[in-house]
Amino acid sequence: MRWDAGLYERSFGYVAAYGEALIDLLDPRPDERIIDLGCGTGTLTSEVAARGARVLGLDSSTAMIDQARGQHPELDFEVADAHVFTFREQADAVFSNAALHWMTDPDAVIARVWAALRPGGRFVAEMGASGNCATIIEAVHAAAAELGIAGEVRSPWYFPTPAEQAARLEKGGFEVRWLHCFDRPTPLDQCPDGIADWLRMFGAEMLRPVPADLIDRLLDRVNELTAPALYRDGIWTADYRRLRFIAARL
């Protein structure tokens, strides 16, 4: 997907802000070698670096990496696809916030993370869990059906159950040390047009098959369908559900 890195930075800073708690789970120590996988504009990469670790930010989006390099010229960033990346050294940890659910082949990503880590190294991540943004996704399907294009629209995300993700990690050579699934309703303070704005940022892949002249109608309808559940007292809220885990490479 093509990312609008400027819009992401201006209006969706909450993604990294919520990810800050994940850095405490990572517990980076001075001089540890850490990879931030799917680092986006590098906000959390720089916070991991501020704790003294040597961090490399990887992301498949050139726009995101350009923005990250512009904002944090002192840090190392590279354009790389998580499904095929390699790392010359052995990392102490791989960290990832809000990125794994965008990756289409989770087993391939887990295999690359395993190969990048030293034995005993840790994989610490947050991602969408099963049911993440279900109200939004269902509304897109319903609105598409009303416009006669139901079969063409599909969710691009991988939102596993806790058991499914734990099984994948175990199969991939990790021991799951800690895993937590939770609801995290997320206010969309910078989205005056509600879920439509959220979809303009994150939904490009899902909306790709929608003809250009139908997009605005579809987004208006999604706002109508989701408002009863997601709009209250002038505030739109996305129905996020998250999965956090710490896994050790065997």
Ligand SMILES: C[S@@+](CC[C@H](N)C(=O)[O-])C[C@H]1O[C@@H](n2cnc3c(N)ncnc32)[C@H](O)[C@@H]1O
């Ligand atoms: C919602 S952003 C999160 C960015 C950052 N981790 C943060 O907390 O702000 C998801 C990021 O995952 C990246 N991404 C998606 N698929 C990827 C892949 N196959 N390999 C590497 N990065 C990927 C996207 O380019 C995007 O920057």
